[in-house]
Amino acid sequence: MYRIMQVCPASVQKSMEGLDYFVVEGGRAIEDLLWVVTQLRLCKAEMDQMIKDLSECKQYLKHDFKIHLEEKTDIKDHCMTFSLNDKDLHFRNECCDHQHLSGCPKCLQLSDLLDEIKRRVQLLETENIEDLYDEILFKTSNAIDNIVEWKKHIVRSKNQLRAKNHVISSLDGSKAIVMLDWVVKFLPRKFRQGQTDWFGKRGVNWHIAVCLINGESGFQAMTYVHLFPSPVAQDGFTTASILCDIVSDLSTLKPEITDVSFWSDNAGCYKSTLTLAMIYANLGPILSSYNFSEAQDGKGACDRKASHIKAEIKRYVNEGHNVLDANDMKKAYSHSLTSEVQRKIRVKKKKEAVKCLQL
Template identity: 35%
Template sequence: MNFFIYIQVHISELAIVPDHCRICALCDKAEAFSCLCDHDHDMVCSNCEQISKLLASLNSLIADSDLKEKEDCRDDYQYKLSQAQTNIFSWKTHILRTCYQERAKTEIMNTMGQNDILIVLDWAMKFLPQRYREDQSNWFGKRGLSWHTGVAFRRIKVVESSAFNHIFNGQIPQDSYATSAVILDIVNELKEQDNSKDKVHLWSDNAGCYKSSDTIYALYCSKSVTSYDF
């Protein structure tokens, strides 16, 4: 975990290590999803290189070792190593995207005007325990009971927050239809409280129900959302 904390600390737009540069590391091979940095990347991170070298060494060890009676397990070892490598780099890219998302939220909070609202959205995992010590049967019995939370931030003289919890009576899929309905209900409620807040900014994680084309289209048709970061 120390390595991933190290990555979070060193990620920035001015980093001269390619893996730490927020712009360079997020660029895609396709030209439409890439951009150029205004600085060179002429340094290498020793911690990042150590992981790559370790994975390469393990791959060579599995390929070249004489496993004798465990020869049949070679493919299994290679598969597990491949999965581990995929998981490590997926987690690394997840941290990078998280840092970029946090930057977007921070910029909105810092530049928030009198007419702006920032709504942070998330589907909660489960209800809070009703007892001090809850057994597994009660814990897993709550599976499928969905509730959604949204916290709205607005600036009057200081930054104020309001929480909106939508608790559903039965089991519902956490899909784009439920998600867009909940978001628009929060937005409408906020505008009923204060119709001067005409710039609504949304912030959520990268879950499929938030970035779904149906959700985006519903928010676009409502003409009530200024920006959306996920």
């Protein structure tokens, strides 16, 4: 018993927030299928085997399936070219240079298991359990659809990650990639805050962009932080103005940069027609590409930098200061920068924006 506890120690489940809703719905679908299996007329051996197979399929989708995906392979479930192929003529990309002659045991296990559960559920229609049958049929069909959508989500995530890695691997002295994100509004904080000050806070809008450059000394990251003292709409016009300002400042600091690629999440302010039209009209030939991450899969350098800034602001508040507006945020972040770090901070009067640039 003690040896078992050393190899498999007990763990405590913890609640989690902000999860990928594809993963959440997929996990809930597995739980629904586990309940459906218990309602089927199965012997104990068959029921235990189905429960075990469902658990293995869940672990496979969470961990191994994304690793097995490749651009081109003879396994149909792992071939992204085949999976992302459009049946219509708009995005048609057929696998002409290879054939799908092999199969993945885990993917086949998942497909066969879902078909078997569906077949067993249909056999219940002949029994006199109409109310229970409708519930089982609904949960089964809904769970299977969610699992399929989870699998599609993983394929799209791997494809968009491959596009991002392709842009980063092609960086040289004349190219740069800029990753963008609107951060959740920052709520003012005081060193000593009463209950009356806690309610009715108005958050500060701020936007973060991380520019990655491959220079002579290796990769170099520059972080642009735009702070707004007054509330602004996070719309296409504001976002496009920020993007153009970033590229303009980047061209001044690094005149050798002639090729810029953008990377952002699927927020409407980034992929709106106004945003794309404005950056194309203002940036012109310097704009090389604009890629979007898969929905619910856009965590990256901007989120890491935002967490660093929040930690520095929290440390600044703990030293006895108040951070109530955008200027205080700029002061708190500048206070944390050492002399070894190059920095450029300026206040933009247009739109009352405060811009903080760290090199």
